[in-house]
Amino acid sequence: xxxxxxxxxxxxxxxxxxxxxxxxxxxxxxxxxxxxxxxxxxxxxxxxxxxxxxxxxxxxxxxxxxxxxxxxxxxxxxxxxxxxxxxxxxxxxxxxxxxxxxxxxxxxxxxxxxxxxxxxxxxxxxxxxxxxxxxxxxxxxxxxxxxxxxxxxxxxxxxxxxxxxxxxxxxxxxxxxxxxxxxxxxxxxxxxxxxxxxxxxxxxxxxxxxxxxxxxxxxxxxxxxxxxxxxxxxxxxxxxxxxxxxxxxxxxxxxxxxxxxxxxxxxxxxxxxxxxxxxxxxxxxxxxxxxxxxxxxxxxxxxxxxxxxxxxxxxxxxxxxxxxxxxxxxxxxxxxxxxxxxxxxxxxxxxxxxxxxxxxxxxxxxxxxxxxxxxxxxxxxxxxxxxxxxxxxxxxxxxxxxxxxxxxxxxxxxxxxxxxxxxxxxxxxxxxxxxxxxxxxxxxxxxxxxxxxxxxxxxxxxxxxxxxxxxxxxxxxxxxxxxxxxxxxxxxxxxxxxxxxxxxxxxxxxxxxxxxxxxxxxxxxxxxxxxxxxxxxxxxxxxxxxxxxxxxxxxxxxxxxxxxxxxxxxxxxxxxxxxxxxxxxxxxxxxxxxxxxxxxxxxxxxxxxxxxxxxxxxxxxxxxxxxxxxxxxxxxxxxxxxxxxxxxxxxxxxxxxxxxxxxxxxxxxxxxxxxxxxxxxxxxxxxxxxxxxxxxxxxxxxxx
Amino acid sequence: xxxxxxxxxxxxxxxxxxxxxxxxxxxxxxxxxxxxxxxxxxxxxxxxxxxxxxxxxxxxxxxxxxxxxxxxxxxx
Numbered sequence: 030x031x032x033x034x035x036x037x038x039x040x041x042x043x044x045x046x047x048x049x050x051x052x053x054x055x056x057x058x059x060x061x062x063x064x065x066x067x068x069x070x071x072x073x074x075x076x077x078x079x080x081x082x083x084x085x086x087x088x089x090x091x092x093x094x095x096x097x098x099x100x101x102x103x104x105x106x107x108x109x110x111x112x113x114x115x116x117x118x119x120x121x122x123x124x125x126x127x128x129x130x131x132x133x134x135x136x137x138x139x140x141x142x143x144x145x146x147x148x149x150x151x152x153x154x155x156x157x158x159x160x161x162x163x164x165x166x167x168x169x170x171x172x173x174x175x176x177x178x179x180x181x182x183x184x185x186x187x188x189x190x191x192x193x194x195x196x197x198x199x200x201x202x203x204x205x206x207x208x209x210x211x212x213x214x215x216x217x218x219x220x221x222x223x224x225x226x227x228x229x230x231x232x233x234x235x236x237x238x239x240x241x242x243x244x245x246x247x248x249x250x251x252x253x254x255x256x257x258x259x260x261x262x263x264x265x266x267x268x269x270x271x272x273x274x275x276x277x278x279x280x281x282x283x284x285x286x287x288x289x290x291x292x293x294x295x296x297x298x299x300x301x302x303x304x305x306x307x308x309x310x311x312x313x314x315x316x317x318x319x320x321x322x323x324x325x326x327x328x329x330x331x332x333x334x335x336x337x338x339x340x341x342x343x344x345x346x347x348x349x350x351x352x353x354x355x356x357x358x359x360x361x362x363x364x365x366x367x368x369x370x371x372x373x374x375x376x377x378x379x380x381x382x383x384x385x386x387x388x389x390x391x392x393x394x395x396x397x398x399x400x401x402x403x404x405x406x407x408x409x410x411x412x413x414x415x416x417x418x419x420x421x422x423x424x425x426x427x428x429x430x431x432x433x434x435x436x437x438x439x440x441x442x443x444x445x446x447x448x449x450x451x452x453x454x455x456x457x458x459x460x461x462x463x464x465x466x467x468x469x470x471x472x473x474x475x476x477x478x479x480x481x482x483x484x485x486x487x488x489x490x491x492x493x494x495x496x497x498x499x500x501x502x503x504x505x506x507x508x509x510x511x512x513x514x515x516x517x518x519x520x521x522x523x524x525x526x527x528x529x530x531x532x533x534x535x536x537x538x539x540x541x542x543x544x545x546x547x548x549x550x551x552x553x554x555x556x557x558x559x560x561x562x563x564x565x566x567x568x569x570x571x572x573x574x575x576x577x578x579x580x581x582x583x584x585x586x587x588x589x590x591x592x593x594x595x596x597x598x599x600x601x602x603x604x605x606x607x608x609x610x611x612x613x614x615x616x617x618x619x620x621x622x623x624x625x626x627x628x629x630x631x632x633x634x635x636x637x638x639x640x641x642x643x644x645x646x647x648x649x650x651x652x653x654x655x656x657x658x659x660x661x662x663x664x665x666x667x668x669x670x671x672x673x674x675x676x677x678x679x680x681x682x683x684x685x686x687x688x689x690x691x692x693x694x695x696x697x698x699x700x701x702x703x704x705x706x707x708x709x710x711x712x713x714x715x716x717x718x719x720x721x722x723x724x725x726x727x728x729x730x731x732x733x
Numbered sequence: 734x735x736x737x738x739x740x741x742x743x744x745x746x747x748x749x750x751x752x753x754x755x756x757x758x759x760x761x762x763x764x765x766x767x768x769x770x771x772x773x774x775x776x777x778x779x780x781x782x783x784x785x786x787x788x789x790x791x792x793x794x795x796x797x798x799x800x801x802x803x804x805x806x807x808x809x
Contacts (some may be wrong), residue, residue, distance in 0.1 A: 516801065
């Protein structure tokens, strides 16, 4: 095959312009996620063959209205387009414009023209524009801008061929310059331009406007620019406003020429009618909470079926490997460490798939913007964002997909607070721990002949988690400093039918991101925890069988009982057992002994592991039968008091601890991925553990 | 001088012309979204608790917090 020419193409445009649809149309499954350095926005890159000889590497930029960012994530656009030395600097830009709303879309186009970037204007949603009665003189538009114009339908793929043809030809930048510098700033702009050897005035102007945002500039270079700006009395906001007004002046003149027939405002009537119901003070909330309930129900209950299947399959696979592989530490590692570890990653996929199917339908249809509109006022009070509602409720099922869903929150501070407090919401993994302990210490009686005590305690635990989330958010809004000002200048897009292919791509993207990025960490930690629980210092592991068999109390036990005792002995003398015993003084004020200590260590993998570990340590084998465990725990005696080990005080202390503690490595792995570093997961782990410890301490000390 | 009216004081269905801004930092964002002095702005409806509000300007339907809406002065 002949040598291929690779063309770097960037897709730019405002949110809801159909940019992502076009990206999916052009690249299909040839897409991958990368990172922009320093920020949390994902970089979507895909490949597209323009013809036999030319391949385009397409990068999907975050949706923006202009080069001036409103959020941290949007900074990457100016950073990329104002830096000719950037490896990703595009050879061409496709500006995706919503034809029903050209005015707003052209603002960014005129900025790209002034940067002298070779640009193609892709007019999307021409079908809707036609429906609205609007007609555009394309030829006049092309010649007035000196930019090639292609009409596309990003949903159906119409016009993709023409767009590829346009990209293939040698594109040259527009000869028009829209923004004319006035004499006051001409001097300083020219100086910057000469100093940095820039090709256009507008690049130099961007250096002046966005000195702090352009990370490729060195501190020295920035100081030079700042000094020049100060000496020449350059005030960024003032000039930015004047620039926008000048650009819109040009755009309005242009539209007066090219729009032959304006759209009839009637076409939005249907959308307005839906809004009347969906933002209604009664119906709006009723519908929203029904939608939330449906999402919650589907990840909580419906995901259970495939999750059980995955769980059973991996247990079977682990057993099969155990039976068929020869003995030896390496094979044990595979059958008992790696296989269950991978199972522990795969098991989250059903919930991720279901949640992102729901969320992307909400986004695609335009309803998500209304959710923010409805919830903004309430959530602001707690330092959260209107978009925090969906992650928080999803957190009741599982924090993993919930934290991944915070991506929809544009404001970095609001997103961080949401990520931080979501793990407080009681997830489904806490339920097995809750049910066993509640059944153990709370009588199965009814109060007033109606409310079940156990049910009330369970509900109280859910409320405790919710309150912890809300109050932590309130405190965090004062603690996290942010230069970024929070805005809600947000478009309420016209309602549309979701495009199912886009929903599919979103699901695929999120699942891949989880499995390949967070999955690595989960696998690593689960192997470490397995080694800790399976190996011990010296001969203790090898001696286990002999010790148990020679113990007079085990005489007359069945084969199964002896095996269970060996397992308990091994766990006690493993590294995890040693750690459990070492931390006993620390957890004693909470009412726990070393056996519970071991369970705390192993259940760091996932909270539900608590039940399995407790079963093993009390020689119950791997039985997860609730009744067996409950009866056994009831019999356990505290040697110091002579009374039962699991008193109500101990039980409640454990319940409170599990409600508030992080105790989930998968959540930490996902937080690390979403915040692109270990700083926030580390703070979160420390904070939640401290809160859990203190609360459990107070509960135990006041009850015992 | 009479007190200037802002978008925050409009009632649903009302239309007015934008005259200026009181907050420079927000104004640059508002300008980008098409809130240009001399342009018509229509007040559509408010969220159930009166904040945020939905307005139409330059062909877009936008939501604004009351704090943002009150930085846009109008003539009518």
